[in-house]
Amino acid sequence: MKKAFYLFSTMALLFAACGKDNDIFPEKVLYKRLAAQGGVWDVEKIEHYSYDGLGNETLDSTYYRERQYVFYEHSEVFDYAEQYDLSYLAVAVLNKGVGGYRYTLWAEKDRIIFEDFGTSIFDPQYTFTVRENKPKTQVWDTYIVNPNADDERITVYLKHCPNCEPYYPLFEIGSI
């Protein structure tokens, strides 16, 4: 019986490693899905809604742009004298014929944050609430509160594009 107890104790320790959520790095939970197969996503459309004081929702405008979001792990030499390597999760926002910018990425299951690299933590660039999370499509919302006007919602529709090449080489894309 004593030995059987040891056997089960061993199994308990082995199984203890299973089934845990990624609590330590929540900001990487959705990254794996976003960066899969090249990490290129087409922005299909961007919708702008507004809400009046009665809660009525109005679609004000819809934009269709040739825009990509490319999710990847960015690496660069941070200090040429000391040769510090720096790598972080990044998203390149590429507009065809215009250029693009690179942001640091925080990708939780329910929240996406694009942040300017090197800016204050008080000043993120965009925070999205994940409305729909599927392997081939993503729908994200961001909201604007206007004290003296209607509140607004901006909804971004993304479609995964595994065979697409980024509009620009990623090493050419700088942060803002």
Next chain:
Amino acid sequence: MKKLILFVLLIAVQTSNAQIKFYLTGNMGATVNFWKPEPFNQFVASYNNDAGLAPLIKTPLSDFSGTAVGYSRGFGAMVEWDKTIMGFEYNKCAFNQTSASTFTNNNGREITLRFVTWNFNFDISRKFGKRVDFGLLFGVSQRGGRVFSYATYANSSNRSVGPEFWINGIYKGITENDFNLGLSLRVNFLKYLALQVRAYRSFAWAKPKEGEEYLEAFSDGSPGKNLFSEYFPKDFTLFEDNVQAQNYDYQNNVIPNIFTGWYLNTSLIVKLPLGKNK
């Protein structure tokens, strides 16, 4: 390594002695958690009665219930000899509760609590008759918790955890360790199936000292989160007062993840014989 091989061989020899039976098990069922949600209900009361918000609230936040139900599933193993059974079981269970309020302009706030437990329990039971096993349960649990605080716009499908309101966010409690003690009852009604009922109480390995609750509190450290709202507050009015006064006094206004309690688990067990059970 040598000892391990010898040990496995020993088990195999004992198995061939026809006295010991091994099973792999799978389990799925429902778990009821009886807990004390008072700290969250203190937030609810302070939010609903806040002098600034109260006139704007059409539907107040409702209290969180002290009884939460979740779907549990997992796997394990069992060894049986003579009238004694020793089992190990792992299962995972999530408990969700939501409380929502609306303002007079049809916007609102939604608070969702999500607690997850990962349980590793042993039982030493004795057979009573051909079908019933009854015994003592003990084990450990890991318990994680999250508080989702959404602003809602016009309808509940429009939800935001973005920074347009300070209290928006996804607040995470660090994973806590508990130990469990309770009773286990198993009724074997088919050759490979059993119904299992377990009642146990979880106890925290360690509780935070007074003044150090923030070390185990629900916090949101995402980029752009304002430092004043980094921790989910216990008292909304005190939180607002601190913000107004620029008083970064979060230590005394947090909810630590200390929610132990009773668990009642009912599961269907599938028993797969391992080796040549006789």
